[in-house]
Amino acid sequence: MPTVKITMRPPGLLSRLWYRRINQTPPALEGSTRPTGHLARLVPYPLRRFHHAYATARGFFWLPCPLCGHEFGGHEAGKTIPDPATGPNRGRGICSRCSRTHPE
Numbered sequence: 001m002p003t004v005k006i007t008m009r010p011p012g013l014l015s016r017l018w019y020r021r022i023n024q025t026p027p028a029l030e031g032s033t034r035p036t037g038h039l040a041r042l043v044p045y046p047l048r049r050f051h052h053a054y055a056t057a058r059g060f061f062w063l064p065c066p067l068c069g070h071e072f073g074g075h076e077a078g079k080t081i082p083d084p085a086t087g088p089n090r091g092r093g094i095c096s097r098c099s100r101t102h103p104e
C-alpha cells in the first residue's frame with residue numbers, strides 16, 4: 001500500500017495571502033504542498049482558462065461550485081459548506097469567489 005508523508009508547518013506568505021483573499025483566518029499549521037499550488041490559487045479568479053488548464057494538468061477536480069454553479073478547480077477550493085449527503089462533520093468545497101463572502 002502506498003504511503004503519503006505530510007509535514008505540518010505554519011502557513012507561508014503565499015498561503016497567508018490566499019487565506020486573506022478568501023477572508024478566512026489562517027490555520028496555525030497546514031500540510032505541505034507544492035509552492036506552485038499556492039501560487040496557482042492566487043491567480044485571479046476571472047482567468048478561468050488558466051485555472052481549468054492547471055486543474056486538468058495537476059489532476060484536480062473541475063466541478064461546478066455548489067453555491068454559484070460556476071466551475072472551479074480543486075486547487076482553488078476555499079471554504080466548505082455542510083454536505084447533508086455525506087453526514088455530519090463532512091463538507092463540500094466552494095469556489096474562491098463564494099468563499100470570500102461566505103462566513104467561516
Ligand SMILES: [Zn+2]
Binds near residue numbers: 067094
Ligand atoms: Zn461559487
